[in-house]
Amino acid sequence: MMHLQRNHSQILAAQIRDSYAPLTWPGFCIQCRTRLPLFITDEFLNEPVERLYPEVAYHLDVCADCLKEYMALTRLLHAAFQGEEDA
Amino acid sequence: MPLSDVALTCDHLLCVSRRLSRQVVCHAVATAEQSLPFRRQKTKGEVKTYREWYNFGVHDRDTSLTSEKCQLLVAQYLLGQDWKLTAPESLAQEVWGVLANSTVGEEEAKDAIIKQVWSRYAQRLHEVCQRADHPQYNRGWLEMRIWLTKQAGRVVGNPQTGEDIVQETLIKLQSIFEEGSLRTPRALWAFALQLLRTTAIDWQRGETAAKRGSGQVFSLEEIQTVGQEQEAWEERIPEQTNKHARVTENALVTSKLREQLHAFFQAHLPSELQRQIAIAHYIDDLTPREIASLLGKTPHEIRQAKARIVKQLRNLPGDLRGQLLEILDQYEKDKGIL
Numbered sequence: 001m002m003h004l005q006r007n008h009s010q011i012l013a014a015q016i017r018d019s020y021a022p023l024t025w026p027g028f029c030i031q032c033r034t035r036l037p038l039f040i041t042d043e044f045l046n047e048p049v050e051r052l053y054p055e056v057a058y059h060l061d062v063c064a065d066c067l068k069e070y071m072a073l074t075r076l077l078h079a080a081f082q083g084e085e086d087a
Numbered sequence: 088m089p090l091s092d093v094a095l096t097c098d099h100l101l102c103v104s105r106r107l108s109r110q111v112v113c114h115a116v117a118t119a120e121q122s123l124p125f126r127r128q129k130t131k132g133e134v135k136t137y138r139e140w141y142n143f144g145v146h147d148r149d150t151s152l153t154s155e156k157c158q159l160l161v162a163q164y165l166l167g168q169d170w171k172l173t174a175p176e177s178l179a180q181e182v183w184g185v186l187a188n189s190t191v192g193e194e195e196a197k198d199a200i201i202k203q204v205w206s207r208y209a210q211r212l213h214e215v216c217q218r219a220d221h222p223q224y225n226r227g228w229l230e231m232r233i234w235l236t237k238q239a240g241r242v243v244g245n246p247q248t249g250e251d252i253v254q255e256t257l258i259k260l261q262s263i264f265e266e267g268s269l270r271t272p273r274a275l276w277a278f279a280l281q282l283l284r285t286t287a288i289d290w291q292r293g294e295t296a297a298k299r300g301s302g303q304v305f306s307l308e309e310i311q312t313v314g315q316e317q318e319a320w321e322e323r324i325p326e327q328t329n330k331h332a333r334v335t336e337n338a339l340v341t342s343k344l345r346e347q348l349h350a351f352f353q354a355h356l357p358s359e360l361q362r363q364i365a366i367a368h369y370i371d372d373l374t375p376r377e378i379a380s381l382l383g384k385t386p387h388e389i390r391q392a393k394a395r396i397v398k399q400l401r402n403l404p405g406d407l408r409g410q411l412l413e414i415l416d417q418y419e420k421d422k423g424i425l
Contacts, residue, residue: 009418015401041206045206060394073277079238080237081201
């Protein structure tokens with residue numbers, strides 16, 4: 001979705017208008033969760049994930065369930081990264 | 088104090104570091120080592136925990152990151168994790184190739200090193216575990232099992248349940264590897280964690296259904312990860328926030344529309360931190376990672392706050408939403424983007 005490569009205020013306007021409706025449909029959740037491990041990994045590796053995976057970033061702003069999954073996985077990954085110290 | 092006694096003191100202090108803050112431990116170790124004429128070197132076998140690995144070099148007199156130090160750090164980390172699928176020297180060379188020209192400080196460089204190790208070792212592990220005829224196949228699956236077992240402790244509390252869930256997760260992973268379905272091996276750790284978590288949730292649901300069927304009263308509880316933070320953190324404004332507010336305000340071009348957008352956020356977002364994040368993200372175009380580093384938060388915390396901001400703005404009454412959209416549209420025209 002190349003049209004998502006915009007600045008953040010434009011994306012906010014689209015989210016308020018619900019311009020990219022497919023990205024807010026529940027059906028997109030499956031796609032989002034399939035891509036979450038890669039999104040989280042690249043974010044962990046300091047890659048520009050808003051640019052690389054704009055649909056996932058957009059969907060996480062508007063879907064509470066996927067955001068919850070993202071938060072849980074990110075915390076698990078960070079905890080695993082810390083190692084035995086936090087076990 | 089004899090060197091051996093200092094070494095014992097340092098070992099003891101590092102071992103109790105679980106109960107003390109890192110600063111206290113480092114200060115104590117530094118104090119103990121003050122009179123030493125040379126750096127105390129731990130042997131490879133002595134570095135066991137991530138914290139010991141991370142603190143290595145903090146007390147070195149030479150603080151620059153060199154390829155030799157990178158190699159030592161990589162080797163010690165692999166040893167600490169008991170990862171043996173790749174030679175430390177070759178992995179260190181790959182990592183150094185990426186980081187040699189970076190301009191980050193030593194502490195950030197250590198984080199960057201370990202992230203590179205994670206990413207590359209994930210690819211190695213995937214390569215090994217995919218083919219049953221690979222000479223390191225059994226070793227690879229053993230390392231995966233050990234790693235998943237450690238993480239299972241954060242997902243479920245019962246060790247016996249954790250073992251069952253790890254076993255089921257490994258079976259699923261094996262099937263996925265054989266099909267060649269994992270196309271981005273660098274995401275292996277996150278993928279395995281997702282699979283582990285999903286398996287644990289499914290298992291929990293199965294248990295719930297079984298207990299309901301048996302007539303027992305059971306309240307379904309969601310599986311919580313250890314260390315889940317309360318939402319109240321958003322209300323605690325760190326010191327950096329006010330500094331950032333002054334920087335942001337000073338940097339604002341005296342554009343009427345930017346001021347309008349700024350005022351809109353001030354009026355309609357409930358918390359000061361949400362307002363700060365909205366200004367940084369939607370006016371200054373900073374990414375969650377950049378905002379996180381300014382505010383002393385993590386990117387995922389900023390992303391969570393951003394989702395709340397979007398929800399708040401989407402739920403505004405129609406006239407206010409219209410007002411916001413008008414400002415945003417005009418703001419974009421003003422910036423010459425539309």
